[in-house]
Amino acid sequence: MATPIGNLADISERAVQILSQVDLIACEDTRHTQKLLQHLGLRKPMISVHDHNESERIEQVRQHLSEGRSIALVSDAGTPLISDPGYVLVSALRSDGFTVTPVPGPSALITALSAAGLPTDRFLYEGFLPHKAGGRRERLEAVVNETATLVFYESRHRILDTLSIMAEVLGTDRPACVARELTKTFESFYTGTLPQLLSQLSEDDNHQKGEFVVMVSGNPEPVRAGSLDTERLLRLLLDELPPKKAAAVLAEMTGTGKKEWYQQALILQGKA
Numbered sequence: 001m002a003t004p005i006g007n008l009a010d011i012s013e014r015a016v017q018i019l020s021q022v023d024l025i026a027c028e029d030t031r032h033t034q035k036l037l038q039h040l041g042l043r044k045p046m047i048s049v050h051d052h053n054e055s056e057r058i059e060q061v062r063q064h065l066s067e068g069r070s071i072a073l074v075s076d077a078g079t080p081l082i083s084d085p086g087y088v089l090v091s092a093l094r095s096d097g098f099t100v101t102p103v104p105g106p107s108a109l110i111t112a113l114s115a116a117g118l119p120t121d122r123f124l125y126e127g128f129l130p131h132k133a134g135g136r137r138e139r140l141e142a143v144v145n146e147t148a149t150l151v152f153y154e155s156r157h158r159i160l161d162t163l164s165i166m167a168e169v170l171g172t173d174r175p176a177c178v179a180r181e182l183t184k185t186f187e188s189f190y191t192g193t194l195p196q197l198l199s200q201l202s203e204d205d206n207h208q209k210g211e212f213v214v215m216v217s218g219n220p221e222p223v224r225a226g227s228l229d230t231e232r233l234l235r236l237l238l239d240e241l242p243p244k245k246a247a248a249v250l251a252e253m254t255g256t257g258k259k260e261w262y263q264q265a266l267i268l269q270g271k272a
């Protein structure tokens, strides 16, 4: 079930009712959930279900359910399974035939999109980008031709780096928005192009504090891989460049991975 992403008043009436009725609460961090229960004036037994023990907990949860106990699954904030633990458990319980009932409520990505002013008819949720710069670049290159609005989660440690790498890979013209500290005291929305967002967040250290959702408009002029005769282009590039460079140029033009083009280049040269 979903819990607030900052403002405790955002918990739904149904969520409170269910938390008070269940036998057990499976939560990411018992101390964190304890604070929510205290706020609601509830006391319940809890078990922790987090990224490092989720698989081990399945058997225990299965046992409780088989003995007729009811369990609520919550994460530290927002909706479980959305960049949070729960997928492994829910998937296993569903395969076993147990009933899993959603209790909807806040999620940072929907909250951010609902006030950003970017197109929401289609969006692609990308969650957190990888920590390493190379991995982040690769993931962004994979969505450079996506026409739907892109949505990412980011922490204060990497927000400036991420905006900077996004400007490099996704370009400097797209309308974008950063939502910070949603539903909390310092809730802020920054809008503009990626370089403009970078300068708005860089100009004051306070703008880099808290939790972030980054949204970037989709590509209005995507390059379709099928619209280019990529094999012919690769052959032409290979007449002028070594295979690695040729692959890098083609990857940049098509917004796809370098590795496949490099492999294709070796095949065309009869080296693979």
Ligand code: SAM
Pocket: 005, 006, 075, 077, 078, 079, 080, 081, 082, 083, 084, 106, 107, 108, 109, 152, 153, 154, 155, 179, 180, 181, 182, 183, 184, 211, 212, 213
């Ligand atoms: N399950 C949560 C949900 O439904 O949104 C997301 C959990 S994820 C581990 C935490 C990330 O969500 C944060 O690093 C941030 O990117 C985003 N987030 C959560 N709460 C937020 C808030 N109040 N304001 C902005 N972003 C938030």
